[in-house]
Amino acid sequence: MTMSGAVWGLDLIGITPVAxxxxxxxxxxxxxxxxGTIEVSxxxxxxxxxxxxxxxALVLLAERHGIEWASRPDASxxxxxxxxxxxxxxxxxxxxxLPTTIYIFRGRVGIKIGITGQRVEARLKxxxxxxxxxxxxxxxxxxxxxxxxxxxxxxxxxxxxxxLIRNEWFDVSLEDAIAAVVAAIQEARKAQx
Numbered sequence: 597m598t599m600s601g602a603v604w605g606l607d608l609i610g611i612t613p614v615a616x617x618x619x620x621x622x623x624x625x626x627x628x629x630x631x632g633t634i635e636v637s638x639x640x641x642x643x644x645x646x647x648x649x650x651x652x653a654l655v656l657l658a659e660r661h662g663i664e665w666a667s668r669p670d671a672s673x674x675x676x677x678x679x680x681x682x683x684x685x686x687x688x689x690x691x692x693x694l695p696t697t698i699y700i701f702r703g704r705v706g707i708k709i710g711i712t713g714q715r716v717e718a719r720l721k722x723x724x725x726x727x728x729x730x731x732x733x734x735x736x737x738x739x740x741x742x743x744x745x746x747x748x749x750x751x752x753x754x755x756x757x758x759x760l761i762r763n764e765w766f767d768v769s770l771e772d773a774i775a776a777v778v779a780a781i782q783e784a785r786k787a788q789x
Contacts, residue, residue: 617725699716699737
């Protein structure tokens, strides 16, 4: 479907972690109409859960959030996401002109500097889910054109490379992270004039 369906899955409340993962994956692979198929064993593997738990999650999602699904003879399921998942629409804009946000998250392992084209709160939910760290919080964010934000992220990561833990996580103070990102944004703006 796109990231919009996956974001819908992350926003669901009152469901088990496996059901949240199932909803996220179905939202991610569904087509523009929210329809798709997936082998149950692949879905279970992606969710790191037994097949039985995936079926329990599917029943829960059908009861509480309107996902329609049916088993197929080839050990896969066919599904249709509810209208709520399909109504999240992103308008097209020329590449580099979309509003994009650079953010700083703080968690148990350090400071994360990243970018997103979605709401920062939605990205936070995804990072919490991926890292299993519910203590991660938004500490700072700034929105600008995509091209400026992408360059800013690369420049900020380069400035803090000596303190890299892994991926986009750094062992720096919040103040040093903000200073590096602000300086990077200023450099990116000058470079794009």
